[in-house]
Amino acid sequence: MENLLNNSAIPSRLITQSAIALGSNLGDSQEILAAAIETLAQTPGIKLLAKSNWYRTKAVGPPQPDYLNGCAILQVEVIPELLLEILLSIENKYGRIRRDRWGARTLDLDLLLYNDLILNTPQLQIPHPRMCDRAFVLVPLAEIAPDWVEPVCQRTIKELVKDVDCSDVSLFKGD
Template sequence: MIIGLGNRGFVRKSGQSAIALGSNLGDSRTILESSLKILDQTPGISVIAQSSWYQTEPVGPPQPDYLNGCALLKVEISPLELLERLLAIEAKFGRVRQERWGPRILDLDLLLFDDLILETANLKIPHPYFRERAFVLVPLAEIAPNWIDPISGKAIGQLMQEVDCSGVTKIEN
């Protein structure tokens, strides 16, 4: 079911999107940077900005800390096509979905797509939990502090100020 379609009145085939990246298995930094290169070489997708990397405490069962970041994409594909491409990249790195919120070699989450509000069986935009997660909001605010969440009407920078960011540490290059 589509809840809303943004200010242009239709589900678009192009626009700007925000994604979150995370890894806590293997050489996380190399995995994340490689996944961004693959994304940027994927037809219909251009990486236009990426955040710094952040070490973050895990959510869920006991597991190693994560390396997280966010990226902004210019896309010439629909949100569902973008989701398919993100899942294919996860699979390329060996991602197997077993335990909810468990450790993972690569996690690519579609957070925002312009001002679209969309709910289908496989995809919700905006991502339903991003407003609560410092490990998403801190890197996203670094590259898109003024992007307005179409649900809350608040800027990403403002949303970040409303969560506890103490478990998020910027990794210096």
């Protein structure tokens, strides 16, 4: 992580907006998601600008409990690769264990958008490659960033959400 911070090719005052998705379906998901948001908000180089409501969603993949999902808009002063490292370290902090693809998890943090950047490396794709197909991402993102233009398809989030089946996404009212 240190070498990313000291890269001389990085502008000294990089400030941009980023969108992330949050999800959990193991443990006390509501508590874990709230703690993850708080951790992000207290991380140097990151400022929480907006957070969606939480939504209960059906899991994709093997049989497992429903998820709580939401999105957040961040103002960041870090490059995308470092932001990804931060997200992965927060997942680990809250007990994320990577076993099965699309398996149950305590915390999932996905980097969706980084301003209007299009990036495709072996480690990171921005915009997130499956975000436009996922109601559990688009519904909460449309709540807080409806006019953000997805840079690959050049459509707003509020336009994209109209093209997905949202029947398995419902506003979470708490237990």
